[in-house]
Amino acid sequence: MEDERRRGRRAILLELAEEGRLSTLQLARTTIADMCRRFGAALKLPETIAGDQLLWALAGNESSFGVHCSPRHESGYCRGGRYFDPSLTSEWGCLAHCSYGPWQVMYPNISKFGTISPLDILRTPEIGANAAVQFINERILGHEKATTLEQIADAYNSGDWRDANRPEGYIADLVKNYATSMAPGFQKA
Ligand SMILES: [Zn+2]
Numbered sequence: 001m002e003d004e005r006r007r008g009r010r011a012i013l014l015e016l017a018e019e020g021r022l023s024t025l026q027l028a029r030t031t032i033a034d035m036c037r038r039f040g041a042a043l044k045l046p047e048t049i050a051g052d053q054l055l056w057a058l059a060g061n062e063s064s065f066g067v068h069c070s071p072r073h074e075s076g077y078c079r080g081g082r083y084f085d086p087s088l089t090s091e092w093g094c095l096a097h098c099s100y101g102p103w104q105v106m107y108p109n110i111s112k113f114g115t116i117s118p119l120d121i122l123r124t125p126e127i128g129a130n131a132a133v134q135f136i137n138e139r140i141l142g143h144e145k146a147t148t149l150e151q152i153a154d155a156y157n158s159g160d161w162r163d164a165n166r167p168e169g170y171i172a173d174l175v176k177n178y179a180t181s182m183a184p185g186f187q188k189a
Pocket of ligand 1: 073077079080093094095097
């Protein structure tokens, strides 16, 4: 059974490789904007923050609006790391230690939402968008009760906005990107 599952995963990876390492590793700004409009409305935000614009800003911070969507391996989640998860690792190896897609969602943060696999997010950016929205709703807005852009940025980047770790550069970039238009061709000066 275990061998069968492992073989299945390898087949999927080979298939992806043959597709030319996936068209989803780099996405057009218009595609990102479209996903922001489709998924942003589901964010349970205070009225002062627009959901589509928040997703847009996060995509700006995380992937330069879709230019860099390749998975990134985070050593803190790997063997010997602070956030190492033996069970997810036995299932997925180092794929369980990566962030994915335009919003670079950390797989361990979203693995509990339904039955999402790392390969699902790799193949289908919309799954990543939906997972990012669920994560923000549940963890950042629900559990941590963030109410400002700065708090949301802090939590998305460093885990909890209420601790002493405040990623100033990331927060400043997010505020700047939030003010950037989704309109095609528009580039902030
Ligand atoms: Zn690893």
